[in-house]
Amino acid sequence: SQTIHQWPATLVQPVGSPLSLECTVEGTSNPNLYWYRQAAGRGLQLLFYSVGIGQISSEVPQNLSASRPQDRQFILSSKKLLLSDSGFYLCAWETGTGTYAYEQYFGPGTRLTVT
Amino acid sequence: GENVEQHPSTLSVQEGDSAVIKCTYSDSASNYFPWYKQELGKRPQLIIDIRSNVGEKKDQRIAVTLNKTAKHFSLHITETQPEDSAVYFCASGGSNYQLIWGAGTKLIIKP
Numbered sequence: 292s293q294t295i296h297q298w299p300a301t302l303v304q305p306v307g308s309p310l311s312l313e314c315t316v317e318g319t320s321n322p323n324l325y326w327y328r329q330a331a332g333r334g335l336q337l338l339f340y341s342v343g344i345g346q347i348s349s350e351v352p353q354n355l356s357a358s359r360p361q362d363r364q365f366i367l368s369s370k371k372l373l374l375s376d377s378g379f380y381l382c383a384w385e386t387g388t389g390t391y392a393y394e395q396y397f398g399p400g401t402r403l404t405v406t
Numbered sequence: 407g408e409n410v411e412q413h414p415s416t417l418s419v420q421e422g423d424s425a426v427i428k429c430t431y432s433d434s435a436s437n438y439f440p441w442y443k444q445e446l447g448k449r450p451q452l453i454i455d456i457r458s459n460v461g462e463k464k465d466q467r468i469a470v471t472l473n474k475t476a477k478h479f480s481l482h483i484t485e486t487q488p489e490d491s492a493v494y495f496c497a498s499g500g501s502n503y504q505l506i507w508g509a510g511t512k513l514i515i516k517p
């Protein structure tokens with residue numbers, strides 16, 4: 292069966308510090324991968340998605356970036372965090388074949404607080 | 407752009423009663439409509455989904471209906487229980503790898 296891991300689970304970082312969040316998926320090959328952010332009490336904001344190694348699409352222009360160095364690894368980074376970057380960061384995977392939408396499954400999330 | 411409207415934003419029902427959450431989508435190319443449940447502090451979890459070639463799907467106490475002509479779909483929960491309290495999100499998916507998400511409905515089950 293497939294599992295998705297995210298770490299760390301919680302993170303407190305000062306404004307201006309760098310960020311690196313990691314997501315890995317097990318039990319599947321060539322998944323579509325997604326990074327979402329959820330502000331407190333709000334909905335899901337898509338940040339990045341990837342359909343393959345080295346292929347990243349950005350949905351929101353901001354100080355975050357994403358990379359996919361391996362098939363089942365997705366990394367979210369920032370060089371300098373802003374207060375507005377606080378939130379619940381969720382990685383998701385999807386076994387899409389072709390271009391049509393399929394079920395997305397979420398990791399446990401990273402709760403980031405920027406102070 | 408494409409969007410999904412979800413109503414109501416908050417729904418309070420008596421335990422044992424039914425709850426209905428509605429979503430309307432704008433992209434006529436959408437063909438996949440999932441519903442997620444998110445408990446406080448947890449990840450969203452897929453609870454039921456429907457594709458455009460069917461009008462209704464049931465799984466025990468939950469059901470989803472789809473009206474493609476009117477571009478809306480609904481989540482129905484019968485015999486609500488305290489563990490149904492959560493935030494529910496609808497979404498629509500088409501041919502561009504992305505899901506378009508509704509803003510969420512906070513469902514409160516009153517004892």
